[in-house]
Amino acid sequence: MSAPPLLELHDVTVAYHGRPVLWHVDLAVQSPCLFGIIGPNGAGKSTLIKAALGIVPLVEGWVHFWGKPLDQVRGRVGYVPQRESVDWDFPVRAIDVVLMGTYHRLGWLRRVGRAEREFAQACLDRVGMADFATRQIGRLSGGQQQRVFLARALAQQAEIYFLDEPLAGVDAQSQQQIFRVLSELRDEGKLVLIVHHDLRTAASWFDRVALVDMRLVAAGPTADVLSRENLARTYSGHHEVLDELGRAVEAGRRTP
Amino acid sequence: MMGIDGAVAFLTGWGGMHGWAMATAAVVSAAAAVVGSLLVVRRMSLIGDAISHAVLPGIVVGVLLGGRPGGPLATAGAVVAALVTVWLAELLRSKGRLSEDAAAGVVFTTLFAAGVALLSAAASRVDADPGCVLYGMLELVPFDVVELAGVEIPRAFLTGVVVLVSLLVALWSTWRWQVATAFDTDAAAVVGIPARAMTVGLLCATAVVTVASFEAVGAVIVVAMLVVPAATAELLATTLVGLMLMATGLAVTAAGGGYLVAWQLETNAAGMIAAVLGVGYGVAILVSREGILARVSSMLRLRWRVVCEDVLAAAWRAEETGQAVPGTSRRGVALVAAWWLERRGRLLPGLVLSPQGRLEAEMVVRSHRLWETWLGRHVGLPLDHLHPPAEWIEHYLGAEMRQRLEQEMATLADPHGSAIPPER
Known part of the structure; x- marks a missing residue:
């Protein structure tokens, strides 16, 4: 038997307050690549990766990494949340945030040592943020904050990365830097999944993409998936049926 | 028909004083419920909580200047303290980079502590007991009376009635403005409604109600009376008027019921009233339209x-x-x-x-x-x-x-x- 896929979602259905928002997603990624998760606003892109990471509960289905549930491989999977989800007034410096990426290796009672500090500094350096190590995170620009987040993910030394809109509201220089680092990760044999909303850049940046609109419309090599027909099916508001049905399921009654 | 005389006989006759104590609790609770309804729908419960504590130094200063605990001077002091609280909390939030809850927490605890210290230091000179500040002395309310048209009426009851009536008049005369401000402050201000005045008025009303209920139920329990009836009614009502009526009804019922239970169990009446309110909220969670049942x-x-x-x-x-x-x-x-x-x-x-x-x-x-x-x-x-x-x-x-x-x-x-x- 061949090796299990790096990531496999099987019939994943997710509901918020009883209303399904993501229906029956079947998706497998076999090998390392830059994987874009693309779709319109409210399509459930973030929900999809939160479901994969066990942040939101599944109504149906399961998610495996290397053929195992997440609990057996924690630490090998990294996550960079949306920038808005964090309290940037929190009293930490950039280097402290990056060091948090190493905590899962330290375990109980062990303190951060010189090795971790040097490594964290190196991670900051890799995203071009070496000079900002001691800056409070609230005093960084949006792009710099995103790069610090990326450095934290690097410090974790994961093998599969999930990034939620890492390029939204980010200056051009930061975009370039982030994209370069993500490409390097792919070249090192890591799987990088990125929630992304900009179709124009998607075609040139990702090796493979998944088109999502409350369900998985299509997934595969970027050139094949980003066809006119698939895009029409993703962006034409075809989810009306799922929308209406979701409301009926939430209320526990039939649709008209 | 019982008539006025019959009612007075009932209130004064039954057990001598329980009637007056219950009536006082009911009037004070009703006033708190009306103000609390606006606070709760405007998501300002926390600021109501803060004000009810922070008015203490204002009251003490008023008393030190020669007023009575429920009198006009103490009320004026309380209103000033309430406005200072809100202003300070807003200052901390905007200038001190504190979140709203932390800012209110810092201000009202500090002011309340100052009030307690002031009260303890001046206890020999003023007629107020720090213990009463926390949980009131409802049972003693009937003994402090004034004579009105030949009838001896407890001062706290009279204060409560005056506050409740003025509150209702103020609310009635500004009702549409209050509703518009509560629903969407910015839009109300844009069309020329004095939204800011409505908000300040609500804060002052909170301070006045707190002072009126201080003697009866104390600074801690009054928070329950401000917040719990309105929070309960919010689960059940669909209109603001309905919410207010229901909150008031609940408050009056809990005042009477809680007092009776406390009398039976020989425990603190104000505390029992708040406990009954809490139970009522629990029931509402069960039976409301989207409740557990x-x-x-x-x-x-x-x-x-x-x-x-x-x-x-x-x-x-x-x-x-x-x-x-x-x-x-x-x-x-x-x-x-x-x-x-x-x-x-x-x-x-x-x-x-x-x-x-x-x-x-x-x-x-x-x-x-x-x-x-x-x-x-x-x-x-x-x-x-x-x-x-x-x-x-x-x-x-x-x-x-x-x-x-x-x-x-x-x-x-x-x-x-x-x-x-x-x-x-």
Whole structure:
């Protein structure tokens, strides 16, 4: 038997307050690549990766990494949340945030040592943020904050990365830097999944993409998936049926 | 008819003083509930909490200047303290980078502590006891009386009535402005409604109500009276007037009930009133429109419908293939459902469909097969993944949606090749 896929979602259905928002997603990624998760606003892109990471509960289905549930491989999977989800007034410096990426290796009672500090500094350096190590995170620009987040993910030394809109509201220089680092990760044999909303850049940046609109419309090599027909099916508001049905399921009654 | 004299006789006669104490608690609670309703719908409960504590130094200063604890001077001091609280909290939030809750927490605890210290230091000179500040002295209210038209009336009751009436008059005269401000402050201000004045007025009213209830229930329990009746009513009411009336009713009921229970158990009346309010909130969570009972019952009804429809569909499929009905329809809940469906004329003995049952079963199977077809086409699930989702969704598709799916699919058979029954 061949090796299990790096990531496999099987019939994943997710509901918020009883209303399904993501229906029956079947998706497998076999090998390392830059994987874009693309779709319109409210399509459930973030929900999809939160479901994969066990942040939101599944109504149906399961998610495996290397053929195992997440609990057996924690630490090998990294996550960079949306920038808005964090309290940037929190009293930490950039280097402290990056060091948090190493905590899962330290375990109980062990303190951060010189090795971790040097490594964290190196991670900051890799995203071009070496000079900002001691800056409070609230005093960084949006792009710099995103790069610090990326450095934290690097410090974790994961093998599969999930990034939620890492390029939204980010200056051009930061975009370039982030994209370069993500490409390097792919070249090192890591799987990088990125929630992304900009179709124009998607075609040139990702090796493979998944088109999502409350369900998985299509997934595969970027050139094949980003066809006119698939895009029409993703962006034409075809989810009306799922929308209406979701409301009926939430209320526990039939649709008209 | 009991008449005024009868009522006075009841209030003064029964046990001598309980009537007056209960009446005082009721009036004070009603005033707190009215103000609290606006605070709760404006999501300002925390600031109400803060004000009710922070007025203490204002009251003490008022008393030190020669006023009485519930008198005009103390009230003025309390209003000043309330405005200082809100202003300081806003200052900390905007300049000190504190969140709203932390800012209010810093300000009101500091002011309350100052008030307690001031009170302790001046205890020998003023007629107030720090213990009463925390949980009031409702039981002693009837002993401090003033004479009005020949009748001895407790001062606290009189204060409460004056506050309640002025509050209602103020509210009545500014009602539409209050509602507009509470609902959408910015939009209200843009169309020329004095939104800021409405907000400041609400804060002052909170301070005044707190002072009026201080003697009776104390600084801690008054928070319950501000917040809990309104929070309870919010679960049950759909209009602001309804919410206010319900909150007031709850507050008065809890005042009377709590007092009686406390008297029976020989415990602190104010504390028991707050406890009764808390119990009322618990009951409201259970029985409200989207409460626990409603949700559980709707879930059970849904489960029951699903079980019944599954039994019917299984019988229909057995007819279609000419095989026996599977054993799952002859076990557990399904057995009860089958008995029920027989009673309702959907099934004949031996799990055979009646004409009416056949019709309903057909629509379930139709829903199932249409959904398999839709999923196969739009979600790209493999053939062997289609059945479980359809087993789930078949219970949610209505006639209109089925027609729509059928028109879009334009096929007579599902992905497994089974015929899709027509709509009837």
